[in-house]
Every structure is written in C-alpha cells, then in structure tokens.
Amino acid sequence: MSVLWSAIFLMGGAYVIAVLESWFMTSRFRWLAPVAGLGELAKEPVIPRLSDRVFYESAPLILLTVPLLGFAVLPLTPGVIVTDLATGALFLNAALAYVLVALVMAGWGSHGAYAMVAGWRFLGQFVGYGMLVVMPIAAVAMRAQSLSTTEIVRSQEALWNAVFQPMGLLVFLPATMALGFMPPIDLPVAPGELAGGVSGEYTGPRLTIFRLGRLVLVVTLATAVTVFFLGGWLGPVLPAIAWTSIKVTGVVALMLAAGRYVPRLREEQVLMWSWKFGIPVALANIFWVGVILLAV
Amino acid sequence: MITGTRQAHPSFLRRLVSRVLAIERRAFVVPEAALAAGRGLDLEAAGLSLVSTPRHASVLVVVDDLPPDLARAAAVVYAQMPRPRWILSVGTPLPEQLPPADLTVDAEQAVLAEGVAELGRLMRMGAFGSQAEDFVAEQLVTRSQYTCPMHPEVVQDEPGTCPKCGMDLVPQETSGDSGEHAHHHGDGEMDHQGGERHGHGNHEHGGDDSSDEHEMDHGGGMEHSGHEGHEGHEGHEGHEGHEGHEGHEGHGGGGFMSMVAMTRDMPRSPDGLAMERFEAPYGPLYPGLPAGLNLTLTLDGDAVADSRISAGNTRIDDLLGLPSPLDEFADRLSRVDRLAPAAYRVLGLRAIEDSGALDRNDQMARHSTSVLERQRIASHLIWLSRFGMLLGLPWLGTEAVSLAARFQRNPGALPVESLEDLVGRVRRTPLLNRRLSGIGTLSEDLLSHATGPNQRAGGVVRDSRTEDPLLADLGFTAASHDAADAYGRLAVRLDEILESLRLVRELGDIPAPDLRFGSPDKRTAQATVESPRGTASVRIDIEQNLVSKVSLEAPSSAHLELARPAIQQLEVADALVTIVSLDLSPWEIGL
C-alpha cells in the first residue's frame, strides 16, 4: 500500500513540478506542459556516432532509478514509506551520489564537446556541493540519534530543524539545488552556454527518460528537505499527507523562484562559496547541534 | 513501437503521441530569433517554444534569407533534427540546400500566429506518414578512402597496397567538401586525442558528429563503412613518435613510458600542466551568439586555450550592387547590417547629404536622429535578450525580445513604461554584478581600439553624438561607466536605452521627410553615425551620379579583434559572456 501511495505522490509531484517549472521559466502557465514533454516519445531516437553505447544507454536509466531509490526511504506520513531503513539518511545520500555518475556517463558517452564539458562541469559542481549535502544530514541525524528518516521526522515534533539548526538548512537547500542541477546552479545543462549540455545529444524515448529522471530527482530532493528540516508530515489540523504535499510544493517553488531571478552562478563562485562559506557554516552547525544536545 | 515515427501506420497510440507532440512546437530558429524581432515578429508569443539544440527541436524556423554559408549550416541543423521534423518559412524563400518548406507564412505577427496553429495541425496529422523522404546534408556525407601512410598522394576507394612502396593502405574519412575542413584532421596537437572529440562537419553544434547512426533502417545515405574507430587518425606520426621515447627513456622493467617524457612536447596551460585539448565549435548558427559568427574554442579542460573567431565573407560591392543610383544607395546600405538596418540607412543618407545631392534641413536631421535612437533601443533590447538567455535569465530573454518586436511593429507607440520597468528589473537582479564584474575586461590598450558602448564602459567617452548641435540642445549626455568589463557594458547599454528613450520622446513624432535628390557637387563624400555598436563611418566615391565605390568602417570589425585576446584563458561560460557582451554584428564584419 505504501508503494502505491508513494508512486501516486511521486507522479503528482513530478506533474506539479513540471507545471511550475514551465511557469517560472517561460512566464506562461500551462496545465499541459508536463504532457507536452511526452510528445518527445514520437521523435526518432538518434544515437550519436562513436558514442559509448553502454554509457549512453545506461545514463538516463541510472538518472531515473537513483532518485526512485532515494525516494523509497522518505516517509510521506507516519505509515507511508516504501522501506524504513535503519540507515535511511545515509542510503539517500548513497543513492543521490549516483546522479553524478549518471551525468558524467551521459556527458562522456554522448561523444560531443558540449556534453563532455557539461558532464565534467557537474563533477566540479559536486566537489562544491558534495560535503554540504552530507554534513547537514549528519547534524540532523545527531539530533534524532538515528539515521532512520521516520525517526528524524519524529525528532522534530517539538521544534522543526529549520528553527533548531537554521544554519544546516541554509547550506542544505542550495546544495540540493546544485545536486538537482536546478538554476541558478545548473552548470551541467546551462541553457545558452552548452546547447543542452549533458542531455543535448539525447532524443526520443531516452530524452523522455532523462527528463523524467530529473523531475523525480527534484521531487526526491524537495521531499528530503521537508523530511530533514521542515518536520515532514507534522502540522496541525490538516492530515499528514496534506502537510507533506504543501511543504514539498513550497520548497520546490522557493527553488524555482531562485532559479528565475538569480543569474547562473559561475563554476568558480560555486566552488568558492561552497568551501569558504558553506563548509565553515556546516561545521559550525554540527558544533552547535552537539553543544545544544549535550548542554540541554 | 510508438517511437521513431517514420513510415508507420498511424495506429491509435501513435495518433495520440502525435497529438501530444503538437502541443508544444519546439523550434530551432535560423539565422536567429533576434532577426525575427528586428522584423517585428515575436516567435514565442506566436506559440513556438525555442530550443537551444536541433536535437530537441521539431520545427526549423527560417526567419530571414540565408547567405550560402549559413544555408549550408542550416542544412546540417536540419539533418541533426530527429524526425518527424518540419520546416516553417517566415516570409523568405528557402535556399536550395534545404528541402522545401512544409509551411510558408508572411512575416506578420498575426499571420505567423495562424501559421503556427496550422503547423500544429500538420504535426498532428503528419507525424506518422507513409511517404517519408530522406534528407542528407551534402557536407555531412563521409566517404572512406584508402591512402598510403608514406605516400599521401596515393588515394583510392578500395583497400589494397600502395603501388609505390607496397605498404597496406590505411582508411581515412573525407566529407563532402573536405577542403574546407581539412584543419580538423591536420591539426598537430589534436592528433594525440585519436579523433576522440572533434567534429567533421561545419557544425554550429560541435561534437555531435556529422552522420548519426539511426536506430531505424531508413535507407539513408549516411551509414558508410569505416566509421568505427577512426582508423585514419592512428596512422599519424603522433603515436609512433611516442613509442620512440622508449629507447632512451627506458626506466627498466620493460620499456616503461614516462608520462613526463610523453607530454614533453605538448602545449602547456599557464599552470604548467600538459592537458588534453579539444575543440568546441560555436557558430555560425549557435543560438545565443549572433548568427553568422564563427567561433571555435580550443579548450584546455574548460578554459579557453586558444580561439578562432571570424565572421562574414561577403564583398560589399556585391552586397550593395555597385554602382548604385544615389537615391537607392541608402536603402541598399541598410541591408548590410541586419541587426541595425535603420542606422545604416541614416549613414547612407548622411553620406549623400555630404555629397550635396540632398539638401540638409531641420526636419531631416530630427527625423534621422529619432530613427537612430529608436534603432539603438531596439538593438540594445535584442542584445539584452541574448545576454539574458546566456546568463540563465529566461524571463529577460523572452521579455526583451518581445518588447523589441512590439517596438518594431508599432514604431508610433513608445512602450515607455515597459522599457523603464525592464531596465529597472535588470538593475535589481541579485548577484548580477558579481556574475559579470571582472569578466572580459579590456585593457587600456585594447580599449583605445574599441568604440561605442564597449569603449564608454571603460570611462573613455568618445561619442560622435556629443558634437551634434541638435542633441546638445536636448541636453544629451553620453552614458559611461568606470569598468571595461561585461558589467560595465551592460550598465552603459541600460543607461543608453533610457537616454535614447528620453531623446525620442523629446523629439516627438516627426513625419518622414520627402527626399529630393539633386546632383552631387563632390566626387567623394563621407559620413559618420553613432550606431548602436559604436562609430560607423562610410566614404563613397561618386561617378556620373552613381555611387561607384564604398568603403565602410564598422564598429564590429574592431571589436572582433578585441574578442580573441579578451577571452584567452577564460572559462567557457565567461568566454561566451565576454563575446556576447561585445555585441558583435557579424553582418558588418569583413566587408
């Protein structure tokens, strides 16, 4: 039953995100935007010559599978979670690390200069955001005294982590945006710079899978932010699932708004801010949480 | 299968998918969307979604006539679009390199919008057709030939042995017009990469290699033997040479090839490391760069190690059809630069004025000033749109180009509030200053060769308009900034939009004067205008009431020379920002 509910939530989330994204990017609100994306299925699948077939074919599939696995450990309501692993938070991390692998494979496998630069750019971006995904999660797990995502939500009953450890949210939110290559940290796709970037050589069904994977990834990331920092399903009056949905939509809207109004960051800025600002803040956050937990 | 839609019976599922495909008409625009805006067309408002790679496009939209080199590039773009694909021609005949258009519409916004709707119908009906014809872009056809490593003059179509030395011939690929692309293969430093990453065609899209293998058997002429492995490259001396190191670099243990020895002769980055380099071609139809600009970046990682940049190969005499009658000269000159036609028309008229064949009067001066300032607003808006797209601000890309199109369509009504609002929003964009400051800074030396906004951004105010008494009366001040970087150029152009808007409003509505051409009293005449890109000047020779010789000095020619030093060692994104911020117009280069 959990699987069914999770699947419905995931599909609904992907739809809403596609609508919102098209709205924020083109300033036009279109209910049919996500459906229109499926039209790509009618297009011919072109394989670039001299491409690395194994990488080229598997990259979109990995990009779709990985966030699905990550989503499986995120609770939507107290009972609705595909699998409540004891190491859930770590597992989510592990799954999302393979987004990097998928994009590098897509970039290298496409046999194109733009795609390859785009793939390696994402690696540079990873060097920036990588630690900033792990360290706030560590602090969140410290408070919950567990890596289980359900326990993490329960630990926030008194106070959301967003309030308890705001520094963690401050670095985690941009880091998830970088992980989901959302504007303004969308170096691997960079519309305008690299002609489609890593996905630039994909057409037809493979492109559809690639885009679907990206949408699922964004749902997973927004849900992760909700679970780790915004108290997941917790909230008064409304049913649990409603709170989860509202929070996830809010997080997505916030991310997309940043993408609309902020120009794309430079690779150099991403790295500089991650290491000179992000890491100290994340360390300070861990220290802060540790002190509070021991002292209070 | 519902995918790969060619020559298939339209089943229910297939019909459904084609309907879905028709919801969003993803279009790749050639030569570029900015030219459509210059003709008053707003493509996105008409219902097209613009994409940045032909791979993601369903419709090729041709918005202006294509000179031969762009026509060839457009054919490559079309060949790269996955089928089903359509061609929409907007008020222009298609060149012979492209197949006939599926739909031709006039260059008017209302007609275009209807045309796009009709296109949607075509897409619903035609995605799965029984008549499917192949299209092969001529310069993409590769052939396998066999040549002798020792005697390159020996070339034949069949494998065999060399008649001169008896060695086995090695295969190599040639493309349809190999002469033009010879550098792709002959580049010494590229040999090391074993042909990994360079394209063959004259692509506006690098990397995606010319002839693709399609999953379906479509009987096209694209698949040829000899694709695998690029054997042609191995034969080059490069790798042979490395084996030669073994002898004197022997580290014992069976010929260990030291990395230091192997990379000894490779070009170095400024940090002293030898790294693999590869070429990324941008242009001539790269969306985001002005159409017609050929930019090839040699990348060292993602830093620009070297670049080639060029544009234009038309002779001005052919373009203007010299000798030209005096009364037609200005109109002909206006066709030179498609991104600033009105400025060139004014330039032509002023040259004729200078020759004495046209009387000066106040109304003409006011009218031409007004036209020029309007052109400046439109040109800067189009630049702003291009810049916005590059910076990842799609709202700016869309709104600036739409405003420019509206402005062109209806010159009478000034969209004052929208313009001021747009400029204000750009100025308020967070982090824009940090994104652009210090990018593509022109040194003092380079700055003295620049002109127009590019020069004024560095605080050097040289603007021919300051000497104009009419503008002096209106209280004109030339905008300037204190940093010759991308941000400074943006700031100056934003200021100029507002200043030009003020001038146009103060000048008011001036009816176009009647032009009465007399006979010239000078053999040579000259004129200068401050075009949106800088000072443009022209010198004409007149023989028997005909313009017989024209020499033009266009701002973009000077700026093209600045681009190469300015992007050296920049990261790809910064290099593109620099080039776009210089606002080159390829049409006025190389004349």
Place this chain on the structure above:
Amino acid sequence: MGQLIAITVFGLIALGFGATVFRTSSMVRSALALLGSMVAIGLMFLTLEAEFLGVLQIMMMAGEMTIMAIFMVMYMMDPGGLGQMDMSHQKRFSKAAGVVAFLAAAAMILLVDWGDTVDEVPAPDVQVHNLGLELMGRSLLIFEAAGTSILVAMIAATAVAIARRE
C-alpha cells in the same frame, strides 16, 4: 542458501567489473568499471546484513571513482582509448606482484583467527550503534592517524602544486 547464491553472484559481478578495468583502454570506462566492482562489493556487504557498511561503501565510491576518472582523463595520453595506445607496462613485474599480493591476501584469510561466528546478526540500528562505539573507542587512534595523514598529504600536494608555478 539464498544468501550464498546472492553473495556468489555479486562476487562474480565484482570480479567481472574488475577484469573490465584492465580490458578497456578508455580511462573513463576503466574508472567506472572499478566503481561497478566496488558497488558489487557493497552489495555483498548488504547481503551479509552489514547494512551501514554496505551503504557507506556504495556512497563513498561514487564520488571517489568519478573524481579519479577526471584525473586520469586530464593526465593520460589518449584518455578515450581510441588511439589504441598500449597502456600497460612492466608486465612481468606486475604479474609477479599480482600473484604475490593474491597469495598474501589468501594466506591472511586462512591464517587469521577471526573469532567465533555470532548466532544472530544484530539489528541494523544496533550495528550502527556498535560501530560508533568502536570508532570512538578502540579504533579511535587508527582513524585519527589515518585522517591526519590524509590531511597532511593534501596540504603537501597543494603546496607542491603551488611551488611549481613560481
């Protein structure tokens, strides 16, 4: 029984990817094949119900192997393997070293006293708890020493890189 089959399958997959590392001359393929091998080992951990270790292994290797790939691409001739350069060298020495290393590892496995097997695998959360105590107790010195030496190596490498520029 199912556990045995699963662990055999994952083991074979790990070996298969391991062999691929040496069979391809493309640097990226080689690095990602190594990643595949590491993931298969992570899955073996999971099969053995060592949940934390398995997930950790899978997580850490993704970034590390990809970063290794880009360094190989940057510094190797012919990173795509299309020039068909022979990347192997010192073959006889490598073979000997490989055999010796294999024998040493096998001897270790057979000779070391691994202690008694537990009857029941502790629950995953207990494992995490125990592992944490282990890290903060008996193994603290080892991990701190390893961490410090990596830090020193990183600083030294940076210093060397900067010095070369002068």
